[in-house]
Amino acid sequence: MRAPVTEHPAPSERVRDALRAAHLYYMQDLTMEAIAAELHTSRSSVSRLISYAREAGLVEIQVKTPAERISTALQRIQDKHHVTVHVVPVPDSANEVDRLERVGMSAARILNQYFDSNMTMGIAWGSTMSAVSRHLQPKVTHNSQIVQLNGAANTRTTGIVYASEIMSRFGAAYGAYVQQFPVPAFFDDPATKQVLWRERSIRRVLDIQKRMDVALFGLGTPLSDVPGHVYTSGYLDEQDFQSLNASHVVGDVATVFYRSDGSSADVPMNLRSSGPPLDQLARVSRRVCVVSGKSRMPALRGALAAHLITDLIVDEATVHGLLDD
Amino acid sequence: MRAPVTEHPAPSERVRDALRAAHLYYMQDLTMEAIAAELHTSRSSVSRLISYAREAGLVEIQVKTPAERISTALQRIQDKHHVTVHVVPVPDSANEVDRLERVGMSAARILNQYFDSNMTMGIAWGSTMSAVSRHLQPKVTHNSQIVQLNGAANTRTTGIVYASEIMSRFGAAYGAYVQQFPVPAFFDDPATKQVLWRERSIRRVLDIQKRMDVALFGLGTPLSDVPGHVYTSGYLDEQDFQSLNASHVVGDVATVFYRSDGSSADVPMNLRSSGPPLDQLARVSRRVCVVSGKSRMPALRGALAAHLITDLIVDEATVHGLLDD
DNA sequence: CCTCGGTTTGCACAGATGTGCAACTACCTT
DNA sequence: AAGGTAGTTGCACATCTGTGCAAACCGAGG
Secondary structure, eight states, rough: OOOOSOOOTTTTTTHHHHHHHHHHIIOOOHHHHHHHHHTSSOOOHHHHHHHHHHTTTOEEEEEEOOGGGGGGGHHHHHHHHHHHHEEEOOOOOOOOOHHHHHHHHHHHHHHHHHHHOEEEEEEEEEEEHHHTTTTOOOOOSSSEEEEEEOOOOOOOOOTOOOHHHHHHEEEEEEEHHEEEEBBSSSSSSSSHHHHHTSHHHHHHHHHHHHHSSEEOOBBOOSSSSOOGGGGTTSSSSHHHHHHHHTTTTTEETTTEETTTTTTTTOOGGGGBBBBBHHHHHHSSSSEEEEOGGGHHHHHHHHHTTTTTTTEEEEEHHHHHHHHTO | OSSSSSOOOOOOOHHHHHHHHIIHHHIIIHHHHHHHHHHHHHHHHHHHHHHHHHTTEEEEEOOOOOOGGGGGHHHHHHHHHEEEEEEEOOOTOOOOHHHHHHHHHHHHHHHHOOOOOTEEEOOOHHHHHHHHTTTTTOOSSSEEEEEEEOOOOOOOOOOOOOHHHHHHHHHHHHTTTTEOOOSBBBBBBBBHHHHTTTSSSHHHHHHHTOOOSSSEEOOBBBBSSSOGGTTTSSSSSSHHHHHHHTTEEEEEETTTEEETTOOOOOOOOGGGGGOHHHHTTTSSSEEEEEEEEEGGGHHHHHHHHHTOOOOEEEEEHHHHHTOOO
């Protein structure tokens, strides 16, 4: 981020030109050559202007699936769980990394339809959110904010970066105010959490969380050979895992755990978690969940049972597994 | 329009593939080459699939002007007349034909944001509407209809085609039911209109017009060297022109005339016109007006004064003329 | 006035996309 | 079964778009 000190043309000249070029290109179907003539510049500059327009979010492209093209099986899932499903096409041959990357990219674009000015979006962190954050499409919003849902991580492994970096990517993409949540992911002692939760600075964040318009999260899973980030990075010890097992936990949202029937209230670990109680989460008007890979299927079933999701973005193979219910 | 009798692959196979290709192309930024590999087909087929997806309205592209980039002068106009202005960039050097064509194309795309399922759109006819109709972007809608606002023309000159052809283009683009209005543009005798207006078949159409959600129209002008279609194609005789002059008419919407102050109630010619009274038109919740060329400026001023417009699509040069008010 | 660092520009090339055409396919007609 | 018709496919080519690079440009110091 460089301060706007040295700028060649007038500061907004570029935006104006980009806007005009984009208009001519996308609305009037002119070729870049023709646009170059109208703007008295070179074709390559026009190419760059239009790239800029796209990157700056001046152009919005969406692919819309006509209602009658949704398979009846999928329709049944949507009706049953009151959820809108966005299926991301990914070849079955793709590996987990590619899959996540592509689901993340699609999710980022779909998200732009849901987030706008004067809104607050709460986001979790983890490998899925990291992937999404890397592909965000900028969009100009005003008076909007991003709030962190659960305590921060501080590891940097295999492409997963600081929670704060994820947060700031979101903030930058939307021009939104970023509200960090400076607490640990898990507390050792529930009492510590209780005490800290009474602090005004913390209460302020909790308050913002309660009033958010959109929640965005991935799913963690303790099962499977590809567990979520939380389960592999030393947040939990042997005893914790035993506790989760004893509670029959199948997944988590923002470090809050739930069972396959969607219940979560009496999972002991949740007393130590920094994330929002799931019944509170379920009151957010739009709850967007991003899922990639079959390993998350049990977690997804549980999340659906808990009514945590209003909008599900999921890869093709995984959604197919879901159809057999 | 061919009945869906002979089709090579399964009827909807093509849509499915196009949708998938479009997803991969626009949402996941894959190259057509890569998409071809995933779909097990050739790159050129993918190119065609994506073209098809665009043409079929499966892809929606819009260029959005951030609020802070609207000039204060334009903002003043918008506030004053409670109107949203879409400025279409057209080089000053462009001739009237190009100008109209380009404004028409932009208008057609903007229109897609306003028209949707379960809506009724009323449309006028004339050179402007003809231009718009030629560039419509298809969009799948259900239970929507297009209703003709004023009596039909039957000439075919300089690119302007039968009103019915304009209508059916709209119907085809949106998959909407088309309601024709089989009456003359002007009646010789107001009494004939009175009588005809009592017919049930006509009343039905008038009724639909009253309940429309969107009205789309251009502006006619009797002044200037480039008058609207109505004024040049033999609809009006010498006496009519004198009458319009005597009434100080500056323009018309769907063959209903108004003065520069927006008044129209006591213009004698309107008793003979088949179009909807302007005070009725002004009650439609969205009223989209397409204007191209400075010759329409007086007509535009009048239409604004009459509060006929909620959304104005106009070329750059013309809107500049307006700023001097 | 000159130099320096950073940015923008246009060119030339590389890469991606669009399209005429001929071969092919499925299905209908005779 | 042969022939016809309309639609689809992949190839080869044409066109359009993206980008590395060197030159030009601009403003800030020196």
